[in-house]
Amino acid sequence: MEYRPLGPTAIRVSRLGLGTVNFGLHTSERDAHLLLDRATDCGINLVDTAEVYSEGRAEGFIGSWLALGQGRRSRIVLATKVFRGADERRLSARHIVEACEQSLRRLRTNCIDLYQVHHVDRACPWEELWQAMDQLVREGKVSSVGSSNFAAWDIALGNSVSRQRQWPGFASEQSVYNLRRRLIELEVIPCCRALGMGLLAYSPLGGGLLCGGLTSPAPGRRADGWVRRIAEQHREQLSAFEGLCQQAGHRTADVALAWVLRNTAVTAAIIGPRTVEQLAQNVGAMDVALREEIVARLEQIWPGPGGEAPQAYAW
Template identity: 55%
Template sequence: MNYKHLGRTGLKVSPLCLGTMNFGEFTDEATSFDIMDSALDAGINYFDTADVYGGPNTPDMEKGFGVSEEYIGNWLAQGGRRERIVLATKVYQPMETGPNDKYLSAYHIRKACEDSLRRLQTDHIDIYQMHHVDRNTPWEEIWQSMELLVQQGKVLYVGSSNFAGWDIATAQSAAKFRNFLGLVSEQSLYNLTARTVELEVIPACRHYGLGLVPWSPLGGGLLGGVLQKVKEGRRTKPKVTDQIEKLRPQLEAYENLCREIGEQPSDVALAWLLHNPVVTAPITGPRTVEQLTENLWAVDVSLSDETLKRLDEIWPGYGAGAPEAYAW
């Protein structure tokens, strides 16, 4: 496994990030342990979760939030693992039904961090990520809270998720004014079918030295050979079926190209992301050990210039960042 620096930091992480959103909702604790053991054995040291993961992502349900962190905490409690992984979690989503049980106030950040540390059974979070931008809380308040957590040794680095390029620039300007490191990573929706971040987010990450960590790198399964799987009898949800029909010509061309070069569609999709130097590590979210194992080959897949060109023809991007993508 060739480890990469996370953005401009000295921290090195694996080129694939283990996403744990399925832990608790679709994957039981025993299987989650097997997945984490297999990931660590394969050299994956970058683990990502969120306080809200593990259920329907809402405190209005009887059970759900916090389970993913609890599974990871129970796994870490077995010993010999904590210092072998880079552990990332998130704050923002509602965790209870009170008015201050969500978003990025100093009040919620402090409580959410303490709760995550307890569930994770650790004394520090390596990368504490804001799950979404909070435009109702000033950056002075947010950064003061994050600085305190760093000073206390509870957080090492701060990251963002689902930020626009403008939000990244605003956050970094405020951090620089405070002589604070600021953001080191951004998690965004990015795959061959969803390339909007190429306009402003990727240029912002490049300029400020953030590592881009794409979520949903397989487009919700569309880029994982979905046509072949349907042909083999795999059932899909109505929403996915509608997407397949909408994108069928592109999916057919994509899967044909993958067969032509002798690679699995999922590996091609991940390798395409890793070809971008701004990308640090796509997040894979396996439900089973088998799914994790299938994705490991992607780090060794090399795509030729001709293949990259054909992928752009099948899944057109913007050709440039903003404003060149839409102005002279």
């Protein structure tokens, strides 16, 4: 397994991260423990979750696994997210601090390595957000702070306010990124690069669409009905994509994941397997090297936004 620094921090994360959105939804606690054991055995050290996943059960499953001891906590970089709350200001200082305490209890740990703001809340002043994060870091409850689902201007503005407070700001951004959804190439990726931030790509397989969504949709897949509907909308592209993968001798999921990982801007890709078998298949994609002619054809099938802003739409 290859590892990369998480932005400007001393944290090093594996190129694949274990996403836990299925924990408590499609994956039982027992199977979640098996997945965590297998992932760490494969060298995956980044474990990503959120307070809202299965109403906290995902964090709880990780916590019960960590409670088994035997050095489990030291083997992972633990990342979770904050956003929702009864408070109208979903990123109010009060909610951030209280949510962190609740996540720590569910995770059964005393420190979160990467505490990510799950979505921007433009009603909350940046000064209030950084006040709360600064408190959590000083208390040793959080090591680094990240953003997720932010626009580039939100990242830049948030970091600007942070640095006025002589605080390091966001270490990373977590955004959706896959062959079908490439809009972050326009501004988010250049922003992260300019600010020295890490980039965590979630949904690299398009929620299942890029795993044979046209020819062989897997039974029980999360959002199965959604996959079928989107597959019909993109039938021509998917047909060309799946045919190209077959000609290249690779599984569609392997090609999709390998394409995301070949982007030097991507620190890690967050996968969300439901089973140990799916995890093993995802790890296997690390050995797939895409030939340039395959990459060129993928760019034709799934065109991006045309490059980076403003050159993508201006002279």
